[in-house]
Amino acid sequence: MRGLILCIAVMLYGAAASAVIETYQFDTPLQQQRYQAFIEELRCPKCQNQNLSGSDSAISKDLRRQIHRMIMDDKSDIEITNYMVDRYGDFILYRPQFNGQTAVLWLSPVALLLLGLLVWWRMASGRKRSKSTVDPSLSVAEQQRLNELLGDDTSGEKSGDRQ
Amino acid sequence: MQRFKLFLPLIIFAILAAIFFGVERRVLTGDYVPTDLPSALVNKPLPEFSEPALDDGRIVNKSHIIGEVFLLNVWATWCPTCHYEHPFLVKLAAQGVKIVSIDYKDDAEAGRRWLAEKGDPYAVTLFDEDGSLGLDLGVTGAPETYLVDAEGIVRFRYQGALDQTVWDREFAHRIAELNGRGAVQ
Secondary structure, three states: OHHHHHHHHHHHHHHHHOOOOOOOOOOOHHHHHHHHHHHHHEEOOOOOOOEHHHOOOHHHHHHHHHHHHHHHOOOOHHHHHHHHHHHHOHHHEOOOOOOOOOHHHHHHHHHHHHHHHHHHHHHHHHHHHHHHOOOOOOOHHHHHHHHHHHHHHHHHHHHHHHO | OHHHHHHHHHHHHHHHHHHHHHHHHHHHHOOOOOOOOOOOOOOOEOOOOEEEEOOOOOEEEHHHHOOOOEEEEEEOOOOHHHHHHHHHHHHHHHOOOOEEEEEEOOOHHHHHHHHHHHOOOOOEEEEEOOOHHHHHHOOOOOOEEEEEOOOOEEEEEEEOOOOHHHHHHHHHHHHHHHHHHHHHO
16 A cells, blocks of 8 residues: 555656755655655645645745754654644645645535435436336326337237247 | 426536636736735744844844834845835835845845845845745745734735735735724724
């Protein structure tokens, strides 16, 4: 699962990631992993839809440097995230925290799914009903005649087969 | 009912078209700029800082600049839009608006030359060489202008150049409101 996510992330950002030129030194591989995760997960505030790793705007460069500095200062992930949100708002997170302002963002897919299920359920039950019931626009006599005709037709075909 | 269902797609399309047309019109008239971010600082106190002044390098901190309603303008000599904006700031200062500024990620010598040549509308200019104060303010570029009230609370942030139109639309009523509230207290 982890491999799949990584694979998708590489596919999505692979081209853009080549834009980053500066390199940072880390003491441990974990620090580097955290840095990579942050620059993938945080959005460039100047750009419309690029993460920090994909953007070469000046502000992204500054934010990458700041993340590196905070990781080297042994700040925790939540401290770094809060630092960014305090300054740039929920916009900077690709996966914003759930609150009053982001509720629509988080809940609308669920609402749309429920709406879709509701429509599907109503259509399915409607179809079932129309199949099982007799067409009410026909009178009893008409329905009988229809059945006769249909019956004649099938029996005619059958007799045709026999010939 | 059955007939109404047939027209549903058309109705949805018409509603969406109306919404998009409305948004697009607001973009064209400049009422709505999709790239502008709401500032996370609005209605929060200006962060503490201590930065050198551009002119003589003395250290300026937050307590030195708050006390009345003022504008905090972020500019730099590398920013073309700031050239456009500067004459209007000079005019505002002449009208008695207090403007504090941040020379953001700039060359100090170039910044001083700019103010000498084009006029200095700023009560004080902080020199933020590495952009750290900019980071604390949530600056994404220049120019940006913050409206700060007498208690040092950020009330509004505008991204982009100020001119008379922007001033009348975004700032004039907010400042009037802030000053009015100050007079009542």
